[in-house]
Amino acid sequence: MTRRPHRRAVVLGLSIALALTGCGGGNSPATPAASGTGLEKTTIKVGALPIPDPASLYIANAKGFFKEEGLTVEPVTITGGAAALPQIESGALDISQTNYVSTFLAVGQGKKIKLVADMYQAAPNTFDIMVPKDSPIKTVADLRGKTVLVNNLRNIATLAVTSQLKAAGLTENDVKFAEKPFPEMGNAINSGQADAGWITEPFITANQNALGFRSIADTMTGATADLPIAGWMATEDWAKENPRTLAAFQRAIAKAQQLASSDRKEIEAILPTYTKIDAKTAAAIKLGAYPTTLDAARLQKVADLMLEYKYLTSPIDVKSVIASTTG
Structure with a gap:
């Protein structure tokens, strides 16, 4: 270690607990016959970190995209994607933010998880x-x-x-x-x-x-390069039992992701509403990408890297982890 041992500590003024923990053929959200018709659940709890990655969740709420689908989404602050797994397994959360490495680690251990939408992808210097x-x-x-x-x-x-x-x-x-x-x-x-x-x-x-x-x-x-970072997950059982609710969530999130990916000002405006990032910092920070659809080929890159570096003991076919959209 070459650092001098005593320096005046500088308080950064940001107390966001981030655990990265920032998603196809059959993965584009289905078009509803009538928004909100026949949803298995009209109110769902969704876990999210107070960081830029899940901005589309808050954009969708603010713009009324969930309401258009007949869906009420209640965001719940979590400490990380891995930490949220027990909460979706217990039913405390319906859907949650997750990072893809945590997801594939859990799948490799036999957990029945489905990825239901993409969220965040790395960009240069993020x-x-x-x-x-x-x-x-x-x-x-x-x-x-x-x-x-x-x-x-x-x-x-x-x-x-x-x-x-x-x-x-x-x-x-x-x-x-x-x-x-x-x-x-x-x-x-x-x-x-x-x-x-x-x-x-x-x-x-x-x-x-x-x-x-x-x-x-x-x-x-x-x-x-361009590594997929985070997405939305649910249990396999929840996805099977709530196909129309899931499809409604996917449609609203995809709409918000499209807005986030095309207009940075939308992200800058929403960040101060659910994080401790102020407007000045929101305008200055580097942001990753906000993909609108889950792409198995892109996500396979993460699983393959994990196998190469022995985070996984056997290959994972990412297609099998992505929820179908039949709602």
Whole structure:
């Protein structure tokens, strides 16, 4: 460790607990004969993190897209996609945000989960490895023997960093990964607890502005370029028992995703309403993409990377994880 052990802590003023935890032929939402007709459930609880990824959920509510479908959606704040799994299994949540690595890990363990809609996809410089401005670390190769903070071990964070380590001729065993919530990473690194961190927005911008941090690598390049990050999940049983409700949700979300993908101002306007991201930060942060349909070929890339890096012990056919849309 080369950091000076004592520095004045800088409070970033962002207390979002992010766990990334940011989705086809038969995956485009069906067209209803009459919106809201015959829904199995007219009110559903949907888990979401207070981050940019699920912006379309709040856009759909604000614009009345769910109401047009005869559906009332009650957002419930969660701490992460993996943490939300027991909540959808128990019925406390009907649908929840999830990251794809968590989803495929659970499926590999025999969990009966279905992906019901896409949410968020990586874009350049939305998930970076960052170091303090005066750090001697200049490239990924310089991370050998260093401690790298991630929000979760053996998940999207470590998978993304490991892919960059491989490109630099290193392996995951050449660094030490340690867990730390995103809001705490900057001060932890600045005080010498670690050498670098895998950081996403709005914390990339926050650490640049408050601490002068710099990026040494965009982890969404090469094998992970445009990597699908997050989507919406339900249990297999729920999807089978509520096909019309699910289809109504999918139609409204797809409409909101289209709006989010075509007009950044819609995202900037909605972020301050459900996150602690203020309007100024919302206008400055880098955002990923908001796909309108689940694409099995695109998502297969995540499962294949997980198999390559031994996050999975056997292949997963992503098509089998995507819910059919028969409602």
